[in-house]
Amino acid sequence: MKIKYGIMGTARIIDRFVGAVRASEMGEVRALASRSLEKARERADGLGINTAYGSYEELVKDPDIDVIYVPTINHAHKENAMLALENGKHVLVEKPMTLSEKDTRELFDFARKKNLFIMEAQKSLFLPVTNEVKRILENDEIGKVHLFEYSISIPEVGFRWFYDKKSGGGALYGSGNYILAHAMNLTEEKLTSATGHATLSDEGVDLQCAFVLKSQGGVLIEGKITTMVQSDSILRIFGEKGKIEIHDFWKAREATVEIYGEPVRTISHPVEFEMVYEVDHVNECLVKGLHESPVMKSHYSIESAKITDDLWTEFLKAS
Numbered sequence: 001m002k003i004k005y006g007i008m009g010t011a012r013i014i015d016r017f018v019g020a021v022r023a024s025e026m027g028e029v030r031a032l033a034s035r036s037l038e039k040a041r042e043r044a045d046g047l048g049i050n051t052a053y054g055s056y057e058e059l060v061k062d063p064d065i066d067v068i069y070v071p072t073i074n075h076a077h078k079e080n081a082m083l084a085l086e087n088g089k090h091v092l093v094e095k096p097m098t099l100s101e102k103d104t105r106e107l108f109d110f111a112r113k114k115n116l117f118i119m120e121a122q123k124s125l126f127l128p129v130t131n132e133v134k135r136i137l138e139n140d141e142i143g144k145v146h147l148f149e150y151s152i153s154i155p156e157v158g159f160r161w162f163y164d165k166k167s168g169g170g171a172l173y174g175s176g177n178y179i180l181a182h183a184m185n186l187t188e189e190k191l192t193s194a195t196g197h198a199t200l201s202d203e204g205v206d207l208q209c210a211f212v213l214k215s216q217g218g219v220l221i222e223g224k225i226t227t228m229v230q231s232d233s234i235l236r237i238f239g240e241k242g243k244i245e246i247h248d249f250w251k252a253r254e255a256t257v258e259i260y261g262e263p264v265r266t267i268s269h270p271v272e273f274e275m276v277y278e279v280d281h282v283n284e285c286l287v288k289g290l291h292e293s294p295v296m297k298s299h300y301s302i303e304s305a306k307i308t309d310d311l312w313t314e315f316l317k318a319s
């Protein structure tokens with residue numbers, strides 16, 4: 001059985017997504033659409049995709065497609081995902097799912113009404129490294145955990161809409177939900193009482209931000225995202241008996257585990273296209289007839305969006 005994907009837009013990320021679908025067990029890319037037919041044809045030819053459409057409307061009406069991947073500019077996610085759902089397609093929407101809690105809820109509600117699957121693309125939750133770290137935490141190997149330190153550094157943002165707030169640009173919309181979904185998955189707890197600050201550009205985009213959250217069980221979660229300086233991209237998890245470090249945690253192939261007093265051990269899961277695990281999961285959900293992922297749960301997306309809304313209120317209050 002094949003799960004047939006249609007891709008909306010010609011974003012840079014699609015090369016990696018197409019690689020992942022092709023590396024997956026059941027996935028197949030059937031078509032690609034752009035708002036310009038010429039662009040669609042050129043990208044489709046480059047990626048070896050047969051069918052190219054000059055509009056997203058034509059793509060969602062293709063009867064030979066099961067699921068639409070939405071990696072468009074952030075502020076267009078809701079409208080684009082709605083279009084796919086209205087036309088009876090399952091949807092995988094890139095992060096951030098939408099730019100507000102209200103819009104995220106609306107997408108899930110509408111998908112439920114239509115009996116269709118929808119998931120926010122959060123590849124980090126499906127990585128073997130993430131799963132192994134989660135097992136280590138569950139087995140109490142580093143003792144009771146009290147602190148997560150997330151840091152993301154993207155000093156050279158190479159695209160213009162990052163600097164436009166209305167488009168969903170900025171550090172928090174761009175990478176904040178990597179941290180939020182990852183922390184919710186590892187702690188399996190609701191995150192509460194977000195507080196934070198940002199450095200805003202003249203146009204009101206957060207060029208960097210820092211925030212602190214608490215999980216219901218009392219774990220402190222610190223998040224830092226900067227596009228202004230070269231910092232680290234790493235997650236450090238501290239427990240009473242040891243620590244775990246994961247560089248580039250959202251696409252990690254490796255992590256180190258240090259139980260204090262013992263040699264450091266490395267977890268290693270090399271892979272070419274790290275999105276493959278996420279694609280395999282979507283395929284599996286569709287085969288099982290699920291409408292929601294049991295891993296990247298709807299409430300992770302909704303709560304992330306709410307925290308993002310709350311943090312933006314804080315950023316603006318302090319500016």
Ligand SMILES: NC(=O)c1ccc[n+]([C@@H]2O[C@H](COP(=O)([O-])OP(=O)(O)OC[C@H]3O[C@@H](n4cnc5c(N)ncnc54)[C@H](OP(=O)(O)O)[C@@H]3O)[C@@H](O)[C@H]2O)c1
Nearest residue numbers: 009010011012013034035071072073074076094095096159
């Ligand atoms: N999960 C991950 O690992 C990962 C990594 C990077 C990015 N992302 C996410 O993927 C999405 C795409 O990011 P990207 O950096 O690859 O984007 P990009 O190269 O800037 O492309 C965005 C695409 O959006 C489409 N689009 C639709 N409406 C638009 C509008 N009004 N203005 C401009 N473009 C519009 C365009 O496609 P057409 O012109 O062809 O219609 C364009 O190619 C973002 O949501 C981002 O957060 C995810």
